[in-house]
Every structure is written in structure tokens, then in C-alpha cells.
Amino acid sequence: MADLNTNLAGIKSPNPFWLASAPPTNSGYQVQRAFEAGWGGAVWKTLGDPILNVSSRFAAVSFNGQRVAGFNNIELITDRPLEVNLKEIYETKKKFPNHAIIASLMVEPKQEKWHEIVKRVEDVGIDGLELNFGCPHGMAERGMGSASGQVPELVEKQTYWTKEAAKTPVIVKLTPNITDITVTAESAVRGGADAVSMINTINSLAGVDINTWNTIPHVGGKGAHGGYCGPAVKPIALNMVAECARNPLINVPISGIGGISNWQDAVEFMLMGATGVQICTAAMHHGFRIVEDMIEGLSNYLDEKGLASVNDLVGKSVARYSDWGELDLNYKIVARINKEVCINCNKCHIACEDTSHQCIDMLQDSNGRPYLRVREDDCVGCNLCSIVCPVDGAIDMVELKSDLPPMTWNERQSAIGLLRQRNTVK
Amino acid sequence: MSDYQEYLAEREQIDLLIGEGYQIEHVTENLSGAFVDFKSKKAGDMKQLHIKTADGRKYFSVILINRNR
Numbered sequence: 001m002a003d004l005n006t007n008l009a010g011i012k013s014p015n016p017f018w019l020a021s022a023p024p025t026n027s028g029y030q031v032q033r034a035f036e037a038g039w040g041g042a043v044w045k046t047l048g049d050p051i052l053n054v055s056s057r058f059a060a061v062s063f064n065g066q067r068v069a070g071f072n073n074i075e076l077i078t079d080r081p082l083e084v085n086l087k088e089i090y091e092t093k094k095k096f097p098n099h100a101i102i103a104s105l106m107v108e109p110k111q112e113k114w115h116e117i118v119k120r121v122e123d124v125g126i127d128g129l130e131l132n133f134g135c136p137h138g139m140a141e142r143g144m145g146s147a148s149g150q151v152p153e154l155v156e157k158q159t160y161w162t163k164e165a166a167k168t169p170v171i172v173k174l175t176p177n178i179t180d181i182t183v184t185a186e187s188a189v190r191g192g193a194d195a196v197s198m199i200n201t202i203n204s205l206a207g208v209d210i211n212t213w214n215t216i217p218h219v220g221g222k223g224a225h226g227g228y229c230g231p232a233v234k235p236i237a238l239n240m241v242a243e244c245a246r247n248p249l250i251n252v253p254i255s256g257i258g259g260i261s262n263w264q265d266a267v268e269f270m271l272m273g274a275t276g277v278q279i280c281t282a283a284m285h286h287g288f289r290i291v292e293d294m295i296e297g298l299s300n301y302l303d304e305k306g307l308a309s310v311n312d313l314v315g316k317s318v319a320r321y322s323d324w325g326e327l328d329l330n331y332k333i334v335a336r337i338n339k340e341v342c343i344n345c346n347k348c349h350i351a352c353e354d355t356s357h358q359c360i361d362m363l364q365d366s367n368g369r370p371y372l373r374v375r376e377d378d379c380v381g382c383n384l385c386s387i388v389c390p391v392d393g394a395i396d397m398v399e400l401k402s403d404l405p406p407m408t409w410n411e412r413q414s415a416i417g418l419l420r421q422r423n424t425v426k
Numbered sequence: 427m428s429d430y431q432e433y434l435a436e437r438e439q440i441d442l443l444i445g446e447g448y449q450i451e452h453v454t455e456n457l458s459g460a461f462v463d464f465k466s467k468k469a470g471d472m473k474q475l476h477i478k479t480a481d482g483r484k485y486f487s488v489i490l491i492n493r494n495r
Contacts, residue, residue: 378429415490
């Protein structure tokens with residue numbers, strides 16, 4: 001059986017599955033239940049000056065019968081005194097010494113505030129710190145969370161202040177509510193971060209009730225933007241992890257967060273450079289015991305792949321992620337419809353005819369039976385037909401050998417530029 | 427004519443010029459596509475092709491890259 005132990009910047013965990021800082025890690029009772037269920041670590045719900053919350057805090061977006069495709073919340077950080085949280089962290093760590101407990105922190109962007117909370121939190125024996133520079137609602141209106149996480153200088157400075165006082169590894173949790181997350185990730189590294197984690201939630205409004213005209217959720221008829229997470233945000237998070245992983249200036253481990261719902265999602269994040277993952281929405285949807293499937297699935301996958309350790313996955317797909325300008329323009333795939341499997345629903349034809357490249361013909365065989373066929377010469381390999389096809393195996397995207405050598409956009413532009421240069425010299 | 431047929435026609439024209447000893451002298455790309463000027467290595471005269479298809483633009487680019495190698 002493969003080794004699932006991870007070590008993220010010195011924070012050891014029996015497996016890569018941590019609960020993210022959020023409602024599931026609000027108390028010792030919850031975190032201990034989570035560890036009993038098998039979670040390897042937990043990032044405690046953000047500590048800071050205890051806040052006041054509103055009632056009606058969560059909303060979910062369901063799509064075509066899939067409940068909680070996306071999740072929105074307007075809950076703030078802990079509303080409990082620091083002493084209460086610290087006592088429970090101490091007790092939990094004592095009971096589960098081999099599990100990782102990370103304290104998420106958020107205070108005003110002042111050196112003394114960071115020094116104070118770091119010292120008090122480290123005194124109870126936590127394994128690491130995570131700086132919450134990502135929470136987009138409520139706290140951001142007070143200059144904390146994503147408000148400070150969107151300012152590279154503040155990210156660097158606050159990380160630096162934390163590192164001045166910290167004895168344990170410091171993870172900087174980044175907001176996705178920024179044009180280029182690598183900018184703030186680089187700032188965190190410059191400030192001395194031992195690791196970065198991403199993503200925090202995305203600014204969102206879950207919906208508007210078309211009958212009452214209230215926002216969803218609403219607080220007595222008024223709403224405010226929340227933070228969006230859950231399966232819907234996974235592609236956004238995965239890209240941000242990958243962009244950081246391939247940036248040579250961000251040379252610290254990454255803790256991946258964002259819509260991870262099962263072991264396969266976790267594998268994807270690790271292949272794209274995450275050393276471990278943090279999960280929240282899936283646990284809120286299905287309970288702590290989902291980690292059992294995650295551990296079993298990951299373990300079986302590693303065994304099937306012949307990998308001795310989960311760490312062997314980390315970053316294996318990063319080199320395959322590049323810029324568009326480095327992709328081969330002469331690589332060609334086309335759609336091929338398997339007549340034996342196709343149910344002739346015509347979805348592929350409609351999609352191609354109306355919204356893509358008009359290359360799927362509706363034909364009849366000699367017995368008058370309808371069938372669909374792709375004109376491969378005209379197919380651009382966009383994948384749309386296979387995406388909309390409701391039957392597995394009915395459409396294959398197959399690679400065609402090109403008679404042209406590989407050529408990237410950058411190579412092409414450089415060749416045309418060279419020609420221009422020669423003409424100028426003449 | 428499908429895009430593919432149009433590409434084949436463009437490719438044929440490009441191959442014809444290359445076969446006759448022309449080589450790509452200048453490329454102008456704008457909203458109308460690519461205007462590729464070919465110059466004869468022997469006679470020195472110029473001919474221009476208006477390449478409209480994406481595959482055609484890839485094709486003459488490959489020729490250009492190969493020439494630079």
C-alpha cells in the first residue's frame with residue numbers, strides 16, 4: 001500500500017486531505033470528529049478579534065439536478081474568544097498528536113497585531129499558521145482578508161511581520177479575486193512564506209429570488225456579496241495552482257483548495273503542483289466520512305500506478321502546462337462517431353451545425369436507417385460534439401497524423417519577424 | 427467551397443510557386459488574412475498570394491520556418 005504521508009513545508013500529515021478553514025473547523029468537537037473520520041489535517045476556522053455574524057449565511061447553486069454545484073457564504077471568521085479556540089486546539093492536538101493542526105489567522109495589517117496573535121497561537125502547539133488574505137466578504141470591508149490580499153505590498157509586509165514572530169511554518173492563503181494570482185503569490189514568497197495556499201472564495205451573489213426580488217441569501221430583505229466555492233470553482237482554482245506551480249519565483253509548496261470533492265480532484269491538484277489539498281464544501285455537503293472514500297480511492301490509484309508514495313504525484317503535470325503560444329498549431333484531432341453506439345439523438349449534429357463548424361452530416365444508409373458522420377477534413381477538433389453527446393463511447397476524438405511538422409505560434413511569429421528583419425536590412 | 431477545399435487550393439498555389447523557384451519574400455497580415463509576396467530566385471519578379479484560410483496561413487509558415495532552419 002502506498003505511503004500517503006505528506007510534508008508541506010515541514011507540516012507533517014498522515015494523508016494529504018485537510019479540512020479547510022471554514023465552518024467545519026469551527027470547534028474542537030468538529031475537528032476531533034474529523035480526525036476520527038480520517039482527515040489528515042485541519043486548518044482551524046480563522047482566529048482574530050471575535051466577530052458578529054448575521055443569520056441566513058449560506059446559499060447553494062444547483063444545476064440540472066446536481067445539488068451544491070456551487071456554494072456561497074457570507075459567514076465571517078470565528079465569533080468565539082481566542083482563549084476558547086486555543087484551549088480546544090490544545091486539547092485536540094494532545095489527543096491527535098500526529099495530525100496537522102494549522103491556525104488560520106486574520107488581524108489588522110499592523111505589525112504588533114500579527115506578532116501578538118502568532119505568539120499566542122503557537123504557545124498551544126499548532127503545527128503551522130495560515131494567513132487569511134482571501135476572505136472576500138465582511139472582513140474585507142474592514143481592510144482585512146481579500147482587501148489586504150489584493151495589495152501585493154500588504155501581502156509581503158504582513159507575511160514578513162508574521163515570519164518575524166513565527167516559529168512554525170507560515171502558509172499564505174491567497175484570494176482569487178485578483179487579475180493575476182502569481183503577483184500576490186510572489187509577494188508572499190518575498191515576505192518569507194514557507195508555503196502558499198489557494199484559492200479562497202470568489203466574490204459572488206448566489207441568485208435573486210424572482211418572486212420576492214430578494215437576494216439569495218438575504219438578511220431581512222438585504223443582501224451582500226459572498227464567497228463562492230464548491231465544484232463550480234475547481235477549474236479556476238486548478239489553473240491558479242498550476243500558474244503558481246510553473247512560476248520559478250514561487251518556489252514554495254502549494255496547498256490546493258477549490259472545489260475538491262473526491263480523490264480524483266485531489267490527484268489533479270497534486271499533479272498540477274499541490275503538495276496537499278484542503279476541502280470544505282464537499283464535507284459540508286456530505287459529512288466528514290467522505291474522507292474514507294478519498295483515502296481508499298487515492299491509495300488504490302497509487303497502487304495501480306505503481307507509485308510508492310503520494311508525493312510522487314506532486315507536480316508531474318506542471319511541465320505539460322504552458323502558454324497558448326507554445327502549443328503545436330499542426331496537432332490535429334477529429335471527431336469520429338461510432339455508429340454501433342450512437343443513439344441518433346442528433347445533439348452532436350445540432351451543436352456542430354448551430355454553434356461550431358458544420359461538419360456532422362445526417363445521412364441514411366441503404367436501408368433507410370439514419371446515421372451521423374463527421375466530415376473529418378472540415379472538423380477542427382473542437383470537442384463540442386463529444387462534450388454534448390449523452391452516450392459514453394459514441395464519439396471518439398482521434399488524433400490524425402499531420403503531414404506538417406509541429407509549429408507553435410511563437411515559432412511562426414518569430415519566423416515572420418526574421419523575414420521582416422532581413423527585408424529591413426536590405 | 428468548404429474551408430478545407432479552399433485550403434487545398436491555396437496550398438496548391440503555394441506549392442506551385444515554390445516549385446517554380448519562388449521563395450517567400452514578405453508577409454503582411456491584416457484583417458483580410460495574409461498577403462504573401464513571393465520572389466523568384468532567378469528572374470527576380472514578384473508574385474502575391476492572398477491566403478484566407480487558417481490552414482493556409484499555417485502552411486506557408488511551415489515553409490518559412492523550414493527555410494530558416
